[in-house]
Ligand SMILES: Nc1ncnc2c1ncn2[C@@H]1O[C@H](COP(=O)(O)OP(=O)(O)O)[C@@H](O)[C@H]1O
């Protein structure tokens with residue numbers, strides 16, 4: 236679905252100095268996969284995300300979306316429709332003043348028939364559970380609701396893949412939960428490929444696979460269990476592991492017999508009960 | 512305090528006024544405003560009052576919302592009234608210091624104030640009952656014939672949509688910044704005009720920076736959603752002229768004729 240081969244990208248700042256934000260990135264994501272990308276601020280995650288939507292084009296290397304090279308102009312709109320993108324700030328990606336009008340924005344740009352747009356908008360709003368708010372004004376919604384509207388706006392374009400760049404960074408815990416549940420649902424029920432960029436380790440636990448970025452490089456890759464069992468390495472990168480994993484790690488240090496890859500509270504409960 | 516601005520604030524509803532075609536509503540509003548300038552005696556305002564009562568009544572918009580629209584423009588209304596009272600020549604009925612109040616001035620002031628009040632309330636009724644999107648749709652469609660002479664109809668409509676979309680967001684942000692600065696001792700409320708204006712500068716700087724950042728991000732988000740200008744773009748909601756639109760037009764024409772009658776034929 237997504238294939239990045241030896242991708243490099245540099246920004247030039249005002250003084251004309253170049254700064255490589257991506258260095259030789261190789262990432263491959265299969266159809267229907269749920270992939271999380273972690274890394275602290277400035278590690279190049281957003282820069283990479285923008286490559287998946289042809290908002291940025293690689294300086295070196297190639298990005299293929301569903302086999303289409305992002306540098307080929309003729310694929311541009313096809314790529315943007317196939318790989319939809321949700322940004323961090325819900326306020327700055329909602330265009331219209333009515334929820335359903337905003338969801339219609341994408342399909343309208345695709346030049347679809349009015350009745351088809353109507354159908355897609357209703358379906359998308361039902362999927363993210365915002366149908367009853369379709370006539371509302373976005374600025375009166377909560378952060379989590381706005382972000383779900385933004386997701387619906389992408390869904391209405393029928394993408395096969397959605398890239399979410401820290402969609403929960405500006406939300407409160409309940410808003411975060413709403414959005415993550417929506418994302419998981421899209422992945423499981425609609426079989427949409429998900430690329431979730433996040434700061435929250437508890438969100439990454441839901442992924443099939445995790446990439447960790449550091450200074451423009453991919454430094455680690457693996458399933459959540461593989462990644463988070465390396466607590467010390469993760470900490471060295473300045474990242475956290477899920478709280479439960481950290482607790483398990485501390486208990487292991489105290490000599491308690493637990494597996495290293497406990498990720499959720501439920502798993503922890505099972506393991507602790509087994510000790511008895 | 513910033514919450515009082517109702518211009519561009521839409522109150523959703525399912526009334527005959529809400530459901531009128533936006534093009535028709537815009538045309539009617541312009542006809543209404545034009546009619547206001549034809550009125551030359553108080554009698555003419557009777558028709559205006561009747562027209563407004565009918566429109567507001569049908570729209571089911573609470574009257575206080577209609578009047579809220581006047582608040583930010585109160586200064587202009589008062590200024591007009593004052594200018595008219597003091598500057599009109601005629602029979603002097605009272606003198607304060609060097610200013611003379613004349614009978615004609617009072618009448619003229621009341622007349623102008625009414626005109627302004629109806630103008631503003633009429634325009635507010637349009638924005639209160641028309642979602643900004645259909646309003647801009649209407650403007651776009653009305654301007655479309657002018658494309659050939661270089662009027663960027665779609666771009667103008669898009670700009671207005673975005674401006675309307677971000678007004679509440681930016682107002683909220685202004686409120687937030689003001690509160691944050693007031694908490695640190697900034698004073699927006701006392702002092703003369705100059706010191707108050709100076710207090711606004713530290714408010715505007717962060718506001719502008721944030722507005723530019725928002726614009727940047729929004730442009731990116733729009734591009735990501737395949738936006739490429741007005742060409743080949745379709746709309747979910749098609750505009751269509753219905754029976755009620757013809758009815759509204761006929762009523763407006765009758766209203767306009769009544770105003771003309773009051774101007775030219777009523778002594
Ligand atoms: N438009 C830009 N111009 C110059 N440098 C940029 C620009 N955008 C990002 N950068 C730099 O590129 C690096 C990676 O940024 P970004 O991809 O936003 O990281 P992340 O999303 O992981 O926080 C940072 O060091 C940042 O300062």
Ligand SMILES: [Mg+2]
Pocket residue numbers: 280281282400401
């Ligand atoms: Mg980022």
